[in-house]
Amino acid sequence: xxxxxxxxxxxxxxxxxxxxxxxxxxxxxxxxxxxxxxxxxxxxxxxxxxxxxxxxxxxxxxxxxxxxxxxxxxxxxxxxxxxxxxxxxxxxxxxxxxxxxxxxxxxxxxxxxxxxxxxxxxxxxxxxxxxxxxxxxxxxxxxxxxxxxxxxxxxxxxxxxxxxxxxxxxxxxxxxxxxxxxxxxxxxxxxxxxxxxxxxxxxxxxxxxxxxxxxxxxxxxxxxxxxxxx
Ligand code: GLU
Numbered sequence: 105x106x107x108x109x110x111x112x113x114x115x116x117x118x119x120x121x122x123x124x125x126x127x128x129x130x131x132x133x134x135x136x137x138x139x140x141x142x143x144x145x146x147x148x149x150x151x152x153x154x155x156x157x158x159x160x161x162x163x164x165x166x167x168x169x170x171x172x173x174x175x176x177x178x179x180x181x182x183x184x185x186x187x188x189x190x191x192x193x194x195x196x197x198x199x200x201x202x203x204x205x206x207x208x209x210x211x212x213x214x215x216x217x218x219x220x221x222x223x224x225x226x227x228x229x230x231x232x233x234x235x236x237x238x239x240x241x242x243x244x245x246x247x248x249x250x251x252x253x254x255x256x257x258x259x260x261x262x263x264x265x266x267x268x269x270x271x272x273x274x275x276x277x278x279x280x281x282x283x284x285x286x287x288x289x290x291x292x293x294x295x296x297x298x299x300x301x302x303x304x305x306x307x308x309x310x311x312x313x314x315x316x317x318x319x320x321x322x323x324x325x326x327x328x329x330x331x332x333x334x
Contacts, residue, residue: 113293182227
C-alpha cells in the first residue's frame with residue numbers, strides 16, 4: 105500500500121511533502137517521487153528505492169514551489185524503477201498525476217490511446233490514466249475537473265489520485281474510488297494524503313473524502329463533487 109502527499113499553501117511545498125512521505129514510509133513502498141509547479145514549469149523528481157534516495161537525488165537543487173505532489177509507489181503494473189515511479193506526466197507535459205491503486209481496464213484504454221498516436225515510457229496503468237485524462241480534456245469544451253470526471257466514468261478499478269496542471273498552477277485536483285484520500289485544512293493551506301499522518305503536525309482539521317468524490321482546491325477554497333453526477 106503506497107502513499108500520496110500533496111500540498112498547496114503559503115509554505116515551501118518540498119519540505120512539507122518530503123516529511124509527509126517519510127511519515128507514510130510505514131506503509132511499505134519501492135520508489136518515491138515528487139512534482140512541483142514553479143515559475144511556469146512542471147518539475148518532476150523520481151527515484152526507485154527509499155525516500156532518502158529521492159532526497160539525495162534532489163540534492164541541493166532549489167525548489168521554492170508552494171504547490172506540489174508526492175508519492176511512494178508499491179508497484180502493481182511494471183517493476184520498481186525510476187521510469188515507472190510516480191508522478192507520471194501526460195504527453196504534453198502539462199499534467200502530472202500520482203495514483204494509489206489499480207486501473208483494471210488500463211490495457212483497453214492504452215490501446216485506444218496508442219491508436220491515436222500516444223506513446224508510453226512506462227509500464228504503468230498510471231501513465232495511461234494521466235494521458236487518458238489529457239485526451240478527454242483536449243476534446244472537452246469545459247473545465248479540467250469536468251474532464252477528469254468524464255475520464256473517471258470510464259475507468260474501472262481502485263484509485264486515489266492527485267493531479268497538477270501547468271495550465272492551472274494554483275489548483276490541486278484529487279479524486280478517489282475504493283482507495284482512501286484525506287484532506288487537511290490549515291491556515292491558508294491545504295494538504296491531501298492517503299491518511300492524515302503526513303499533515304497532523306500542521307493541522308487537525310481533516311475531511312475524509314467520500315467514495316467517488318472529486319475535490320478541487322483553488323483560491324483558498326475546496327469544492328467537493330460526486331463525480332458520477334458531473
Ligand atoms: N498501479 C500503479 C503502479 O503500478 C500504482 C501502484 C501504487 O498503488 O503505488 O504504478
